[in-house]
Amino acid sequence: MESVRCRTLDTIRRRETGYVPFEFDLCPSLEEEFTRRTGQTDYREYFGMPFRWLSAGPGEREVDFGRFFADPGRLSYIDPWGVGHRAGGFAHFERMVPPMEAFTTVEEFADYPYPDAEADFDWARAAKEIAEIKEADLVAVAAMNITIFEIAWYMRGMETFMIDLATRPDLAEYHMDRITAIRRGCARRYAVSGADILHLGDDVATQRGMMIAPEMWRRYLKPRLASVIAAARQVSSSIIIDYHSDGDVTGIVDDLIEIGVDQLNPVQPECMDPFDIKRRYGDRLSLRGAVGTQTTMPFGTPEEVESVCRRLIDELGRGGGYVLAPTHVLEPEVPWENIEALCRAVRDR
Numbered sequence: 407m408e409s410v411r412c413r414t415l416d417t418i419r420r421r422e423t424g425y426v427p428f429e430f431d432l433c434p435s436l437e438e439e440f441t442r443r444t445g446q447t448d449y450r451e452y453f454g455m456p457f458r459w460l461s462a463g464p465g466e467r468e469v470d471f472g473r474f475f476a477d478p479g480r481l482s483y484i485d486p487w488g489v490g491h492r493a494g495g496f497a498h499f500e501r502m503v504p505p506m507e508a509f510t511t512v513e514e515f516a517d518y519p520y521p522d523a524e525a526d527f528d529w530a531r532a533a534k535e536i537a538e539i540k541e542a543d544l545v546a547v548a549a550m551n552i553t554i555f556e557i558a559w560y561m562r563g564m565e566t567f568m569i570d571l572a573t574r575p576d577l578a579e580y581h582m583d584r585i586t587a588i589r590r591g592c593a594r595r596y597a598v599s600g601a602d603i604l605h606l607g608d609d610v611a612t613q614r615g616m617m618i619a620p621e622m623w624r625r626y627l628k629p630r631l632a633s634v635i636a637a638a639r640q641v642s643s644s645i646i647i648d649y650h651s652d653g654d655v656t657g658i659v660d661d662l663i664e665i666g667v668d669q670l671n672p673v674q675p676e677c678m679d680p681f682d683i684k685r686r687y688g689d690r691l692s693l694r695g696a697v698g699t700q701t702t703m704p705f706g707t708p709e710e711v712e713s714v715c716r717r718l719i720d721e722l723g724r725g726g727g728y729v730l731a732p733t734h735v736l737e738p739e740v741p742w743e744n745i746e747a748l749c750r751a752v753r754d755r
Contacts, residue, residue: 411543414456415602418646418669418692420726426719428730428752429455430745434498435738443742453749458539459605461549462532462592464521471519474505486521489560504563512580520584523591533599540600548601550592551650554585554630555608571622578626586630590637597641603669604638606631607650610658613677620657628658632665639666648694652734654678663690671695672733675702684722692727697748699732704739708747715751 416422432440432449440449450458464486471488472478481490481503490503509515521527532548539546552560558581559567570578596604610617610627638645649667654677662670672695673680680696697703702714715730722728730752736745 409543410456411540411545411602414545415646417726418603418729420689420692423724423726425726426723426728426730426752426755427456428748429457430732430748431735432745433735433737436736436740436742436745439742457545457547457603458542459547459549460532460535460539460601462527462529462595462599464526465528467519467521467526469519471505475503486526487557487561488519502560504559504561504566506561506581507563507566509562509577512576515577515580515584521588523588523595527592527595529595529599532596536600540602545602546600547603547605547648548596548599549605550589550596551605551607553589553606553608553634554582555610555627557585558582568618571618571626575626582626582630586633589634593634593638594641597638597645600642601645603646603648604635605648605650606634606667607648607671609650609652611651611653611655613653613674615654616657617653620661623658624661628661628665635666656683659683659687659691663687668692669694669727669729672731674698674700674733676700680718681721684724684728688725688727692729693722694729695731695733696722696728697730697732699734699736699740703732703736703744703748704741706744708741708743711744711747712751715748716755719751719755 413422413425414427417425417427437449441447444452446452467486469488471484474488475481475490480492482492484490488505490505491500492503494500506515506518536546562570562581567578593604610623616623635647646668647666648669648671649662650671652672652674656678659670669692673683673693675696675698680693684693696718697715702711706714718730
């Protein structure tokens with residue numbers, strides 16, 4: 407039997423045609439529904455998805471992050487980057503509280519306990535997981551999204567970080583440089599560990615266009631992202647770079663290809679035309695996603711879901727370079743019958 411892992415990787419590299427891999431993520435309530443209906447706990451294995459995701463961390467750290475918050479007792483927890491979290495008002499969503507919001511000097515950033523790319527990550531475990539995934543004939547995806555921009559504003563606060571970019575670039579650049587150095591170290595270690603795909607990304611766009619001007623993105627983020635990709639490629643020239651950003655990133659697709667991105671996700675059909683992106687870039691860029699989670703999956707009938715998925719498979723899958731996937735985690739509003747319809751479209755293709 408031909409290797410599923412090899413077929414999947416060759417499809418993403420546009421070396422194989424006629425095969426379209428697929429995947430989706432379920433929110434906690436849909437995971438419970440899956441277990442209730444099937445008696446199983448691993449929906450990726452049950453539905454035959456070829457991808458397995460892993461992360462090396464950072465893990466728990468013995469750092470007193472509470473000193474960066476006025477009222478740490480109100481937080482549900484503090485993550486290893488020092489970002490506070492508390493429960494949101496709906497389902498599994500959370501609110502984030504930035505630890506760096508009050509910083510006014512580079513010295514304050516310099517004194518902050520950023521994670522260490524070696525000591526705070528479990529690279530032995532990551533290498534073991536990657537080897538086991540490959541042994542099972544599956545694709546090992548190293549999750550390193552929220553790469554630079556998002557973690558920068560999570561730590562600083564979005565409004566404050568945006569003001570930094572416009573009026574205090576010394577603060578913004580120092581902060582991003584520290585994060586980028588960590589990400590370069592992680593990218594290199596994931597490549598050393600043998601990951602098939604390195605998943606990078608930051609939400610840099612809204613559904614009406616870029617969140618920051620493309621010129622600002624090119625000045626501040628493009629070279630830093632390029633250096634992270636280069637760090638992985640210096641170790642493994644064959645590692646696939648998958649880049650995620652919600653929203654309409656049409657204005658920077660050429661830039662992403664230029665710095666080494668192989669696959670774009672999620673290509674939201676509510677604000678990007680996946681068929682146009684395929685026509686314009688399909689010989690240089692693979693696509694992952696394009697099944698709307700604001701439209702098709704929650705609000706379509708099963709017949710409509712199946713029809714949409716079949717068209718995507720036929721058109722975006724032509725010549726290889728397409729992974730069928732919803733554009734986000736499937737949330738509680740998605741009927742189970744629509745998930746079955748997506749799987750049926752894949753199975754019967």
